[in-house]
Amino acid sequence: MPRIAVVNREKCQPEKCSAECKNFCPGVRIGDETIILDEEEKPIISEELCTGCGICVHKCPFNAIHIINLPEELENQCVHRYGPNGFALYGLPIPREGKVSGIIGRNGIGKTTALKILGGKLRPNLGQEEASTDEELKEFFKGSELQAYFEELDELEISYKPQTITRLPSKVEGEIGSLLDEVDERGKVDQLAEDLDLKEILDRKLSSLSGGELQRLGIAAATAKDSNLYYFDEPSSHLDVYQRLNVARTIRKLAEEGKAVIVVEHDLATLDYMTDYVHIVYGTPNAYGVISEPRGVRIGINVYLEGYLKEENVRFRSKSIRFKTRAPTSYQEGAKSLFEFPHLTKSFENFKLDVEGGDISQGEIVGVVGPNATGKTTFAKLLAGVLDPTSGKLKLDFKIAYKPQYPQTEFQGTVQEYLITQVPKFNQNFEVEVLEPLGIDEIFESQIQSLSGGELQRTVIASCLGQSSDLYLFDEPSAYLDVEHRLRMARVLNRVIESKNAAALVIDHDVLAIDYLSDRLLVFTGAPGVEGNAMGPLEMRKGMNLFLQEVGVTFRRDPQTGRPRVNKPHSRLDEEQKEEGEYYYTK
Incomplete structure (x- = not known):
């Protein structure tokens, strides 16, 4: 059975341990060099000598070691490895002309690495120390659809929409229309501006755009290029339901024109709507990833939710994921009110928000839904005290914790150091109830400035839940999270709010997450960018029907x-x- 040993060098902290991995290794004790220490005193594990006992895995105080027994069929099938004891990727998605292929899997499992390889930004090494030659790649992929792809890679034009778009304003300046004209190679800018609802912002500066507007701009810019292959990494983040479907149609048009398209997406409804095939990626985050053969989109998503690949005989999740098909019962009468908010308005130069009066009860989670630019974040900022209402008075004589739309921090240090400074009661309860379910304990020793979008999102969510508050405000907590972490986040949030007898408002565009989380709904309607109207909180069936009827x-x-x-x-x-x-x- 093939075996790999992976050492997360960022987690490994030799100055804080006693080299338990080496000292307790049975192989080392009998005189073999199963584990040696490099010049930084970090372990190098011999996969040939390792017996797979797992003692080093359990003894490492920083969870920095993985010893993984792989299926026999993966032997000699490694596409790329980041050095000895580094992350290993097996398999690649297959770009197909005239088709949209989706990639679904947990974060940190090799999706971005796969895109870099297919995009020519990373030369695969086939598990060796040196990058592979053309002949080695030809032999490795011989007989597969990828053989011809790599033979033509140098001649292909590739367009790529990255995962994170919030840093765009710091890199590029100028008006939207001019920026799009600069990248327009297909004469499609006018049509794209109409399809993606960008016409109203073409004369605005990049620095003034919201997250949803930046996302649509990034998609338009990638689509405007004349390429053979298009990659979109999480194109639905920060978009409302209506915009997600518009983006899906825009991406499908590329395939209808004969282009090959690959999409990484965690919103299952959007993935289902836009793709023809799905590649499932399984494995252990930051250790190894395996990209499966393509499946038809409906079957592929169902297989992913089931957690079992029948053809490969691989189970990668202990429990299958099922969704509720009926609306939850009405929120219990007689629940103690946390606070009531009166009729409120907030006016800006070109936008006005009108909020009906309502109430929020202890122990409940209110989902906040509606199109982008109708005032959801403005309402959250009113409750958080960041903004003052134009009319109406909020009596907020209780503690509030606020997770903003775009998680960011200037903190220099590890995740653990950051949370210790942010959370008043950083104790075992907090670790068990919040950190472990969110997977934060796995990234404790990571530098916070080096985190991925999903890792930073989970860290900031944990920090918010660690506050001693009566009301918790979460603005788009599912952005950048994979499917499994979205469900974990929902369970943790439910448990914390119930145990603290607090309340929460959750703004999100993933209707599955909102449905899973919410006791009632606050529904925003109106003309995006002009006016917004908030109604509720409403019973779930009534609120969901009102929201989806609007879009x-x-x-x-x-x-x-x-x-x-x-x-x-x-x-x-x-x-x-x-x-x-x-x-x-x-x-």
């Missing part, structure tokens, strides 16, 4: 998993559900 989208249910699937506009199911007024839940 004109209905969902059907997959009979196997219960997951929501977007109905095609004007299809039979779409028309029937609209007539019945049931946009999301079944009766």
Whole structure:
């Protein structure tokens, strides 16, 4: 059985330990050089001599070591490895002309590495120390669809929309229209501006854009290039449901023009709507990843939710994921009110928010839904005291914790050091109830400035939940999180709010996460960028129907998993559900 040993060198802290990995290794004790220490006193593990006992894994105080027994069929199938004892990637997704291929899997499992290899930014080494030659690549991929791809790679034009777009304003300056004109190689800018609702902001500066506007701009810029292959890394982040479907249609148009497209996406409804095939990526984050053969999109997503690859005989999740198909019962009457907010308005130069009065009870989570630019973040900032209302008075005589839309920090140090400075009661309870379920304990020793978008998001969520507060405000907590971490986040949030008898408002565009989290809904409607109106909190069925009716989208249910699937506009199911007024839940 092939075996790999992976050492996370960032987590490894030899100055804080006693080299337990080496000192307790049975191989070392009998005189073998199973583990030696390099010039930094960090371990180098011989995979040939390692017996797979796992003692070093359990003895390492920083969880920096993984010893993994791989399936026999993966032997000699490593596409790339980041040095001895480094992360290993097995397999690659297959770009296909005229098709959109999706990639789904946990963060830190090799999706970005795969895109870099296919994009020519990273030369694969096939698990060796040196980058592979053309002949070695030809032999490795002989007989597969990727053989021809790598033979033509130097001649291919590739367009790439990266995962994180919030840093864009610090790198590029200028008006939106001019920036798009500079990258327009297909004469499609006017059409893209219309399809992606960018026409109203073409004369604005990049620095003035919201996260959703930046995301749509990044997608438009990538799509405007004349390329053979297009990569989109998490294109739905910060977009509302309506915008996600517009983006999905824009990406599908590329395939209809004969282009090859690959999309990394964690929103299952959007992934289902836009892709033809799905590659499932499984493995251990920051240790190894395996990219499966392509499957049809419906079957592929269902297999991912099941957690079992039948053809490969691999189970990568102990429990399957199922979704609720019926609306939850009405929120319990008689719950103690935490606070009531009166009728509020907030006016800016070109935008006005109007909020109906409402109340929030102890122990409940209120989901906040609605199109972008209708005032959801403004409302959160009013409650957090960041903004003052134009009319109406908020009596906020209780503690509030606020997780903003864009997680960021200037803190220099490790995740653990950051949380210790932020969380008043950093104790075992906090570690067990929040840090471990969110996977924060796995990145304790990582420098906070080196975290990925998803890792930083989880860290800031944990910091917010660690505050001693009565009301918790979360603005887009699912952004950059993979499917499994979204569900973990939802469970942790539910548990913390219940145990503290506090309350939470959660703004999010992932309707699955909102459905899983919420007791009631606060629904925003209006003209984006002009006016917003907030109603509620409302009972779940009423709120979800009002929200989806506003954006004109209905969902059907997959009979196997219960997951929501977007109905095609004007299809039979779409028309029937609209007539019945049931946009999301079944009766």
